[in-house]
Amino acid sequence: MAVSNSSTQQPKFTEQPLLEVRDFQVELITDAGIIRAVDSVSFSIHRGETVTIIGESGSGKSTTAMGILRLLPEDLAVLSGTVVIDGVDISADPKAIDKVRGRTLALIPQDPMTALSPVHSIGSQLFEAIRIAGAASAKDKGALQARAVRLLEQVHIPTPEKQLKKYPHQLSGGMLQRVLIAIALASEPQLLVADEPTSALDVTVQGGILDLLLELQEQRGIGILMITHDLGVARLISDRIHVMKDGSFVESGEVQQIVDHPATDYTRSLLAAVPVLGPWDETPAPAARHSAATTNPALTQTGAKP
């Protein structure tokens, strides 16, 4: 898993950001009262860069992504603040989101097994995404098929023609996630929002998905907003990281800086929570090994240095 980020330059400040979020807030009206899931966060993403929001479950990171995309139920969430996607202010006018959905931005969801309609074939759902993006019209079956096959090839799915006819329950999690990425790509997006795309997958499959995302970013220069709780994933794929806790960012910065010099206690404890490979020799007493792992600074850095 030794893939390095291609865009290590500073983000171009002169260029208009792909995604600009200012004082964004999500309040949820629940039976238990009003819950502030996202408390006035601000960040931006430029073309070709990957920004990760990392945090524990319940920190509000998924809610942030869903809120930005206006995918939260309208009778549950109250949104405030400003969100501008590729120049389109979608916070002022609720209808504006329709212009960008399926065209400028796309979502890669968390659980591939429930992300597609079980009673419709993979192909039909892929065709639909292609049609919405305007890449082929509904009448032109040939063009639809050709484009669908090419998309599946780009995500490295073998025998794409056959897979198009299949139904979601017939594919494994890893394959489904690739199909979902293909569907996302069908929209010709400028911005990909990946909501914990590897959390539901085996570790062995995760690497492939992440490699794919990086490859696509390199090829197309898309911006990626990555949501994850996995520090390893964040480290691999990000340019910049925002650490989120209880609805707000507690620390932000370039990925190397956060990982090497965490500035807040919370970030430090996040980093320390990653299990570390101890020495091969397992004879030291359990108590001693445990205390060594938590106090030895050399071991509390994220393991597996390149």
Place this chain on the structure above:
Amino acid sequence: MSLDTATPSQPAGASQVRQPSPSAVTKADLARAAATRRRKAAQWKLVVGTICTLLVIIPIILANVLPLPDANFQDLAARRLPPLTDGHLFGTDQLGRDLLSRVLHGGQVSLTIGLLAVLVSGAIGVILGSAAGYFGGWVDTIISRLLEAQMSLPLLMMLLLVVALFGPTIPVITFVIAIAQWPEVARLTRSMVLVEREKPYVSAARILGLHRIQILIQHIIPNVIKQATLVVLLLLAQAVLLESALSFLGAGPQRPFATWGRIISDGQAYITTSWWMVTLPGLVIVLMVVGVNLLGDGLRDRPRRKKKGA
């Protein structure tokens, strides 16, 4: 200029409490919210349901102490009087019997049958359902097959047959309705027990050495009972409807009092001249069943409050 907040130059571990931003939730938002609407709907249903049910049940319970003429007392001089004449709130029937009294006393019988039937079917259903869910294997197979088979039967016909063979007495009718209803309770209990069975406290109890039946009775069933009770409530309404259908067809109890279905079927012949004989008893049934159903709905949709110490 970067728009990112919280730059790394902040001192580590600083206990800076940012002023929380003002809330953007307006009154309109609150009113529109799904949680609010659901809560209000559930409240309304609970209140109205309780009122309707009590409006029917309380007079029925008090029927013996209310100043009503005897339900079987025939006064041929006062046949088919319209409501609100001569102290007959509901009027009289074709034999001069006070309709309100007939309805209330008949209601006593109906409710008794309904309650008994529901208790019996509830007991059978919970026992068999939890046995099927908990023990699995062939116990489950037998009970589930039986369940499914019974749910596809032409039930009303079979019930009529039983009543025809064994007589329209209260025990027979109660038994017959109970048989009709146990599958639904059993099915629900079974699926709930299947879920409970996988929970950690069950394995913990096993490890502690508790016998399987003990676990079932002492731990699983109490957890399942609350939701089962809700279904039983709705089954009470169904039982009343079923009993009235049976009695309408002539398979209902005659002694000590005729029940609602029978009263309605008696009044059928006079529908155009004495509408109250059919309409009023029917309205009483509808009021009660609607009340119970609303109550059940309201209870089910009520927002779950977190239990203390959960």
Place this chain on the structure above:
Amino acid sequence: MTNYILKRLGQGLLTVFLTVSTVFILIRLAPGDPAVSYAGPLATTEQLAKVREQFGLDKSLLEQYWIFLQQLFTGNLGQSYSFQAPAMQVVFERLPYTLTLATSAILLTAVVAIPLGVWMARRPDTGREFGVNVLTIAGQSMPDFWTGIMLLTVFAVLIPIFPASGFATWGGLVLPTVTIAILQIALISRMVRREMTANFAAPYLTVARSRGVRSSLLTWRYAMGNSAIPVFTALGTRFAAMLNGVVVVEVVFAWPGVGSLIVRALETRDYPLIQATVLITALLAVAVQLLIDLAYPLLDPRVRLGKAATA
């Protein structure tokens, strides 16, 4: 999939077997002489003796059961003495009327309940929906015989739009159909509301929305597509259950179907006829249920194609 079909067939057979045996046991358990039950209260001693021989009523219970089963297989369900004709024939003559009623009720239910349920699911607990919701609760709370009498009185007697009874013209079908349909519409529309609400909240729908799929497509292609299967199954199950409830409605409207037949048979204690009606109705209910179960794989690709995960 053949496994599934075999299982369903087995279940159907079990139900029929159970019904058959229950009827058998019931008639023999009841107080009184079963021979009288079969021959009628006006039978002479010779007739009684003949019936005893025919049904083997002086033999052991097991032998009787065997005779009973044999007779079933040959289609001999006995002679209805109140009609003076073979019981099976009497039932089959009246079956089409009941089927017509049940079918039109189901059609009316489907046409009304599905759009109604979708409408309710799109705006749950709002003012208008709440009113409709309570109406559906009322709909499932009205005893069908009472609703029938009320409708009959208003629309056939007071305002003579429809005929008061029987099946002389097609107009006679309207009131009994509506009576049955009120309850079914209430139940099915609530079920549709539940299913659609669940599907609206499902992850795949959110993902589809993120793709820019139009709202109407989200409702009808995706949510409805996934709700259709349980709803269709429910409609089929309701059909079988309706054969049950149709009894009361047929009595109210003097509809010449098997429901009113069995009530009459019960009044006259015509047990061969009762037996025949119950058995044939049970068979019919099982057959419908079986058809639904067999159609299920056609609708649901998950059952049809099974798991075949490719790495």
